[in-house]
Amino acid sequence: MGTLLIPGQISIGSIPAVNSSVSLEFGSENRGIVLPWVTSTGAVAGAVDGTMVYDLSDHKVKTKYASGWKDLSVDLTGVTGTAVDIQNSATENTDAKVSIGTPTSVPGILVLEDTDKAMVLPKVASPHLNIINPAPGMMAYDTTAKQLAVFNGTVWSFWKP
Template identity: 45%
Template sequence: MKTSKLLRTLCLVLFFQQAFAQVGIEKASVDGDGILDFPENTTKGIILPRVSSISGAVNGTLIFDTSDNKVKVNNGTDWEELTTDTGAARVYENTVREVATNQGVILGSNTSSAPGVLVLESTDKALILPKIVEPHKNVVNPEPGMICYDVTNNTLSIFNGKTWEFWK
């Protein structure tokens, strides 16, 4: 009985240790204070969610708005455009069955009041974008809403479906 209880306690401790861990995608360790980090010298970026309307968005939510084909960020009260030129959205049919409809994946905390498929919840860690050398030259077929960090020009790079836009 004591062994079983000890084993359950150990499993819970290990589970919660992993739940608050930093996550590296295609890399062994996370740089600095990142909560989610991607490798350098890649041509893969983050594809933002494609939506035509969203309710209950919180400050910092990023989307590719298919109603006007622009990348936008929620500032807490309204949507601000991050891309000025109208892009072109590609339409895909979702063939993946959703396991849970009420909560996405949360990194950095057990719970979050923020709605989202992937929620990064931390007071001292941040998302580290995929680092790509000149994505406008090296990403052959970018998806609308792709976002990354250009390590050559030190810019936030966003593909709107037609052109790349850069933020310094």
């Protein structure tokens, strides 16, 4: 297992990162971020508050809170078909981790460890119309409706502050 230390901000799909209060920033393409698929939230050991996953047991995007897991996929009909089984054939390396910021022992695949920065989701105008073939567990910020968009494999759910 290796360690990669990355100082400052990271930008994917745009250069350079435009906001100094951001750890991870995405470009403005019609793409989202796909969360890790887990067999169930019960199988996620050591999840800390703020952890986000796509739960294959009920086809929902969920986030961890102190009181348990919160469902972000309002619709119950999510699916993971063979055409989008992007993680099923992979062998999980439970030690794999990418850390942005000062590394800690917090478990996760991609851990943003800055205490004074945040992640900005990919920004897409009407992702339900403009992201072609979204994968289950995909998230983006809808710049048209100004809300979080979450895809469960069948339909998009939208969250507004």
